[in-house]
Amino acid sequence: MTYKGNSIFKGKFFVWLALIILAVVPLFSGLYWQGILVLVCYYAYAAIAWNFICGYAGTMSLGHSVYMGIGGYISTIILETKGVSPWIGMIVGAAVAMCLGVIISYPTFRLKGPYFTLSSIAIVELLGTFISNTESLGPVPIKGGSGWSLSQTGNQAVMFEFSSKLSYFYIAFALMVIGLFVTYRMSESKLGYYLVAIRSDDDAAKSLGINVTKYKLIAMAISCFMISIAGTFYAQYFRYIGPDRIFSYDLSVQVALIALIGGQGTVMGPIIGAIILVPLSEMLSAKFAGQMSGLNLFLYGVVMMLVVYFMPHGFGEHVVSILQKAEEKIFGRIKRKAKD
Amino acid sequence: MSVIVKMEHVTKQFGGLTAVNDFCGEIEEGSIVGLIGPNGAGKTTLFNMIANYYHPTSGKIYFNDKDITAAKTEDMAKMGLARTFQVTKPFGDMSVLQNIMVGGFLHISKTKEVEEKARKTAELVGMTCDLDMKAASTTTVDKKKLEIARALAVEPKLILLDEVMAGCNPQEKLELVDTCRKVRDSGVTIIIIEHDIKTIMSLCDKIYILHRGEKLVEGTPEEVANDKRAVSAYLGEDFDNAENK
Amino acid sequence: MNNILIAILHGLILGGAYSLIAVGLSVIFGVVRIINFSHGAMLMASAFAYYELFTRFNVDPFFAMFVIAPAFFIIGFLLQKVVIRPLLIRESASVLEPTSVMLFTIGLDYAICNLYLMIYTSRYKTLNTWSYKNYFRAFDNSFVTQYSRLIAFLLCFVVAFGLWFIINKTELGKRIRAVSQNRDAAALCGVDVHTTYGIAFGLGTAALAIAGAAMSSFYLVSPSVGNVFGTKSFMIVVLGGLGSIPGAIVGGMIFGLIEQVAAQFIPSTMASMLSFAVFLVVLILKPDGLLGRRKRK
Numbered sequence: 001m002t003y004k005g006n007s008i009f010k011g012k013f014f015v016w017l018a019l020i021i022l023a024v025v026p027l028f029s030g031l032y033w034q035g036i037l038v039l040v041c042y043y044a045y046a047a048i049a050w051n052f053i054c055g056y057a058g059t060m061s062l063g064h065s066v067y068m069g070i071g072g073y074i075s076t077i078i079l080e081t082k083g084v085s086p087w088i089g090m091i092v093g094a095a096v097a098m099c100l101g102v103i104i105s106y107p108t109f110r111l112k113g114p115y116f117t118l119s120s121i122a123i124v125e126l127l128g129t130f131i132s133n134t135e136s137l138g139p140v141p142i143k144g145g146s147g148w149s150l151s152q153t154g155n156q157a158v159m160f161e162f163s164s165k166l167s168y169f170y171i172a173f174a175l176m177v178i179g180l181f182v183t184y185r186m187s188e189s190k191l192g193y194y195l196v197a198i199r200s201d202d203d204a205a206k207s208l209g210i211n212v213t214k215y216k217l218i219a220m221a222i223s224c225f226m227i228s229i230a231g232t233f234y235a236q237y238f239r240y241i242g243p244d245r246i247f248s249y250d251l252s253v254q255v256a257l258i259a260l261i262g263g264q265g266t267v268m269g270p271i272i273g274a275i276i277l278v279p280l281s282e283m284l285s286a287k288f289a290g291q292m293s294g295l296n297l298f299l300y301g302v303v304m305m306l307v308v309y310f311m312p313h314g315f316g317e318h319v320v321s322i323l324q325k326a327e328e329k330i331f332g333r334i335k336r337k338a339k340d
Numbered sequence: 341m342s343v344i345v346k347m348e349h350v351t352k353q354f355g356g357l358t359a360v361n362d363f364c365g366e367i368e369e370g371s372i373v374g375l376i377g378p379n380g381a382g383k384t385t386l387f388n389m390i391a392n393y394y395h396p397t398s399g400k401i402y403f404n405d406k407d408i409t410a411a412k413t414e415d416m417a418k419m420g421l422a423r424t425f426q427v428t429k430p431f432g433d434m435s436v437l438q439n440i441m442v443g444g445f446l447h448i449s450k451t452k453e454v455e456e457k458a459r460k461t462a463e464l465v466g467m468t469c470d471l472d473m474k475a476a477s478t479t480t481v482d483k484k485k486l487e488i489a490r491a492l493a494v495e496p497k498l499i500l501l502d503e504v505m506a507g508c509n510p511q512e513k514l515e516l517v518d519t520c521r522k523v524r525d526s527g528v529t530i531i532i533i534e535h536d537i538k539t540i541m542s543l544c545d546k547i548y549i550l551h552r553g554e555k556l557v558e559g560t561p562e563e564v565a566n567d568k569r570a571v572s573a574y575l576g577e578d579f580d581n582a583e584n585k
Numbered sequence: 586m587n588n589i590l591i592a593i594l595h596g597l598i599l600g601g602a603y604s605l606i607a608v609g610l611s612v613i614f615g616v617v618r619i620i621n622f623s624h625g626a627m628l629m630a631s632a633f634a635y636y637e638l639f640t641r642f643n644v645d646p647f648f649a650m651f652v653i654a655p656a657f658f659i660i661g662f663l664l665q666k667v668v669i670r671p672l673l674i675r676e677s678a679s680v681l682e683p684t685s686v687m688l689f690t691i692g693l694d695y696a697i698c699n700l701y702l703m704i705y706t707s708r709y710k711t712l713n714t715w716s717y718k719n720y721f722r723a724f725d726n727s728f729v730t731q732y733s734r735l736i737a738f739l740l741c742f743v744v745a746f747g748l749w750f751i752i753n754k755t756e757l758g759k760r761i762r763a764v765s766q767n768r769d770a771a772a773l774c775g776v777d778v779h780t781t782y783g784i785a786f787g788l789g790t791a792a793l794a795i796a797g798a799a800m801s802s803f804y805l806v807s808p809s810v811g812n813v814f815g816t817k818s819f820m821i822v823v824l825g826g827l828g829s830i831p832g833a834i835v836g837g838m839i840f841g842l843i844e845q846v847a848a849q850f851i852p853s854t855m856a857s858m859l860s861f862a863v864f865l866v867v868l869i870l871k872p873d874g875l876l877g878r879r880k881r882k
Contacts, residue, residue, distance in 0.1 A: 060684055062691075107869045114620045114687060118819050119868055125816060126861040133854040190445040193434075197442045200431035207391065207425075208494055209417025209446045249816070253691065260688060265433070293707065294699030294808070301695025308672065308689040 014320070015268065019177065022275075026169050034165040040278045041172035042233060047259040047270030048179035049227035053219040054256065055264035056192065058199030059109070063120030064227055065251040066127050067097040071228025072235040072246055073131070076148050077140060079159075086160035090232040094225045101224030102217055109216050121249060128247035147242020150235065160236045168237050175233065176271065179226055184267050186222075195219055196265065227255075250297070257300050261307045263314025272316045277303065343405075344369040344498055344529050345390060350399035352385050359385040361553040362399070367546075369497070372520065372530045374540040377550035378574055383533045384426060386550070387500050390531070391423045392416050404497070417446055422491035423500035426533075428483040432476030436467065439475045439486055443493025458493060464526065465489045465519045481512040488519060492528070499523065501532040505539060517543055541565065549574055591728055592846045598730055600841025601738030605799060607818040607825075608745050608833040609792035612752075615828025616765040616785035617665065619673075622690040625815015626697035627790060631657060631797030632806045633701060639712050639801075646714065647736060650798035654791040661790025666783040673782075694811070702808040709805040716802050737799035741834065744792050749830050751788065761785055765828070820864040826874030835875055839863070 022041075026034045046068065054061050074096055075089030084092075108119045132145040153159040162168060186192045194215045197205040202212050235241040245251060262273025281296030288295055311318055345367040352360040360382040367373050375383045388394045390401060392411045400409050403419060411419075422443075431439050440458035441451075448454050462471055465485045469478050475486060484504045491499050501520070505513045517539060524530055534540045540547065541561040549556045549570050557563075557570040564570050610624045634653050635646040672686050711717065716733035752758040763771040764781045772778045804810065821840055825832025840860050847856035867875065 058684070060687070108865075111868060111872055113684070115823065115868065115872055117687070118620075118823055119865060121816060122820060122861045122865050122868075126858055126865070129854055129858045129861070133852065188451055190449050190451075193438065193442050193445055196434055196438075197431045200433055201429040203393075204425065204429035204431065204490075205442070206413040207393075207417065207423050208443045208490065209414055210442075211414045249812070253695065257692070257695075294702030297695055298699035298703060301692045301697075301699060304692030305689055305696065308685050308692060312675075312685060 014323075015180075018271075019180075023170075023173060026166060031165060034169055036279050036282050038165060038169045038172050038237065039282060040274050041169065041176045042230060042237070043255065043258055043278050044271045044274035045172060045176045045179050045233075046227055046230040046255045047262070047274060048176065048183055049223050049230065050255050051259040051264060051266075051270045052179075052183060052186070052226065053195075053216065053223040055259055055266070055269065056187070056195035056199065057216050057219055058265070059216065060113075060117045060256070061120040062117055062249065062252050062256055063122075063124035064223075064255060065246060065248060066124050067101055067224040067228045068231035068234070068251070069127070069131070069241075069243070069247040070097040070100060070231065072231030072241045073142075073148075075232040076150065076235045076241050077142075080148060080151065081141065085158055086232055086236055087158070090160075090229055093232055094228045097228035097231075098221045098225040101220050105217060105220045106213070109213055109220075120252075124247065124249050124252055128243055128249075131243040131247050145243060147240060147244075148235070150239040150241075152239075160232075168233075172233060172237075175229060180267065180271065182222070182226070186219075187267055191215060191218065199265065254297070254300060257304050261303055261315055263316030266314065266316050269314050269316045272319055273314070276315060342369050343367065344403065345531075346402040346405075347386075347390075348400045348402075350386070350389060350396045350401060352382075352389060352394060353397045358553050360389070360396075360550075363550075363555050365548060365555065365558065367498070367529060367531060369529050370524070370527065371545040372524050372532065372543055374544035374547040375531065375533045375550060376535070376537070376540060376547060376574065377556070380552075381550040382553040383550055384502060385553075387423065387502055387531070387533065391421065391500055417443075417494045417496070420495070420497035421500070422494045422496035422498075424484075424487035424491055424502055424504055426502040426506075428480075428487050430475035430478070430483055430486055432474065434475055435472045436469060436475050436478060436482070436486055437462065437471040440489045440493050443490045446494045458489075461489045461493050464522060465492065466515060466522075481508050481515070484508065484516065485519065488523070492523065496528060498529045498531065501530060503533050503535065505534055505536060513539055588849060589846065591724075592849050593842065594728055595730065596842035596845035597838060598734050598738045598841070599845055600838035601741040602734060602796075602799060602803070602837075603814075603817060603821055603840050604834040604837025605737055605741040605744060606793065606796040606814050607821040607837055608741070608748065608830060609789035609796065610818050611789075611822040611825070611828055611830060611833040612748055612792065613786055613789035614822065615830075616761055617669075617673075617782050618765075619669070619686045619690070620819065620827075621786075621789070622687060622815075623694040623697060624793065624818060625811030625813075626694045627657070627660075627811075628793055628797050628800065628814055629701060629808060629811035630697055631794040632801040632810060633705065634794075635798055635801040636710055636712060636806045639714065645716070646712065646798035646802050647716065650795050653798070654794040657794035658787040658791040660787075662783040662787035664790075665786035666779060669786075670779045670782070673779075694815070698808055698811050705808060707808060709807045711805055712801050714802050731803050733799060733802035737796075737803060740795060740799055741837070744795055745830050745834055748788060748792060752830075757784065817860075820861065823874055824864055824867055829874070832874055 026037050050064050053059060071090070071093035074093035075086045078084040078089045078092065079086050104123060108116060111119055131142060134142045135144045136142055153161050155161050155163045194205070194210050197210060198212050198216065205212055231246060234246060258273040258277055259270045261277060262271065263269030277300065281299050284299065285296045307314065343366045347363055347365045350360060350363045351358065363386060375386065377383055385394065389396050392408060392413050395410055400407060402408065403421060408419070431442065437455065437458055440461055441454045444454040444457050448457070459471070465488050467482060467485050467489060469482045478486065488501065488504065505516050508516065513536065520530060520532070520543060532544070544561060546558065547561055547564045548558045549564060551573050556573055557567045606628060610621060613619070613621050631653060635649055638644045638649045639646060669686055669689070672689060676685060714733070716736055717731060719732050720729050721732050721735050722729050752761055760776050760781050761784065763774065763776055764778050768778055800810070800814065817840060821836035822833050824839060825836030843860045843863060844856050847859050
């Protein structure tokens, strides 16, 4: 999707500009804003992973937090019981989440539209209930509803523990940029074209020789791999992991809404969604701390309704055109003068 | 010339309804074959069976001497069979060019090469609109051409065109006839469903008339036009008028 | 009486309550062909309406429902007619966003649930009504259940029969059926499609408000009850066959029976997992549900 016209807000240049600004801002901001920016990158990354299959192929999953939970739990359990570094645990968890994603999706991809969505909700409820009520699985401790508080390792980088928020920010930022890059490459490749074709019309896609299930499964595997890493990051950053948040329908919906509001099936959509929604909801819930616990999710709901109504393709395309209009107003005259 | 599609006693039933009954036929490579008949005669059902969108209740279908009766839809393109849909199904979110590229990825994986080839295919079918335009916002005739171009992008040996001219004005129909001839000349066999008798008589090498699921008549346009059963069942008296127009 | 038979009775009673909650959702899907994800939130909203009426004016929910259900009919009607209609029209014009109504109702669900969370906080409330406090006893006191549960069980059949009667035996129902079978053909025959949709939506929502009266009398009232029952009611209608009223009853009974009977043998949380598992298996093996009609293309 290319933007026409002679503007600084077009194509790759704009993306680079936005990323560089985002990378530099936390260097000059206080702890409070650094914390918010960590969450922006974390949610953006999770939404990128969701968008990879759900946004591009249009399979509306509202249970993606399952794979986040699997990744986070596996890396945490092998860290706490065997002392394996979370950097390795992260990959192990991702591999397991990927396999599980394929096994679960193979039968459920046959379901169309809302049926698939309902099956994904059932899976998140099923696994969430299971984890909450299981103290141990054979020799493996799960710790049920109480979850895991991670023990301190003394700020060792190899053990994924840092003293400064800035380090966590740059890890989340790097994950986000990698996710962005992977999505960009995918969208320009055979897989990207095939997924959008499947989303538009799977009968027509089949007639062109596209094995719908195969390509959806490939995308699902990559998506599960990516989102499970977000689970490990969550556990390490908050030093805690428990089923009521990470295995919840709420988290799944929140991730989906960020991508949908930013623009599903676009490379930048998830990031734009996270940049708009996360700071807004964090600031509001901090302001009314304790009194209005539903405020941030209320906001997600309202913004979602407005976006469905007024911007069916998400905020993304509007952000660019708004910026371009502003540019035209401010710099248009100067540019024209320079030409004369 | 060799036979590309062979149908032996093909029958399709939906519940108690027989949509196609005991159809036999052979399609020669490099020809344009027309399927005509009134609504509900079973033309599209026959199409869907050749494309393996449905499987026949009984009977066999061969493509290039290979039994494809129970093959999967998505495997047909690789074997060299492509189709269009009666109700056009463009990938609305994509540009015209990207739509064609989806077909092209079947044989090539490099995006750049696929794009170049897609531009050539667009030229072959005579797409006149801006190729960067969203497919959903193109005109009817461009959507029809897009369907053909997208199907051609999979480099088929046989292409099934399902009412590609429906909803087009006479000028546009002429354009599409021209496109079909070009496609045939590039070495692709065509089976076409069409309601406009005049167009089909001028275009096809061979015609099948279907009536209530059965093959009524087959032959060259002249043979069909002179067949009493064909005239009484389908072509009707209007046909003479159409001929004389 | 032995424990299993008692558990089956409890399962049927609970299943009746589940069916009552699910039947409205099924009607909305059957006619308008959309899954209303805000179903649970609306149930919760109706429960709070009963809570307010009971605590302020001491009106029992089973009397208050004669006011609340018509009010919810109007809410449902307006929601469809004013808010969802433009989305449906836009959707039929292009096939680009076939999910917009679903996404809208997900957003609505979030907005309503969290709005109530902000107003009422997450604290549980109980309505100490007559039917909540008093118990129905049978079989030498071996079967004991709240009267409110018994009323919910009976209401389930009354509401289901009422909806079935309206849809199958009245002039209005004829229009509803026409629209549900083929919207375009019905429009050509002079049926006002969107008003009919609105009426179906309103009927479904009114049925939900009746379920709310029962639910608030036997369960807790809190902003999260919507999630508890909402998710289950999706599963129930899909299990029974989306759009089928008898299907909603069968699905609800199956859920109730699984939870109560299996709880005799395994922990109750495992029993509720079992119901999700049964749902998944049925969905994968028979996507149209147990009593659903196969749709032909």
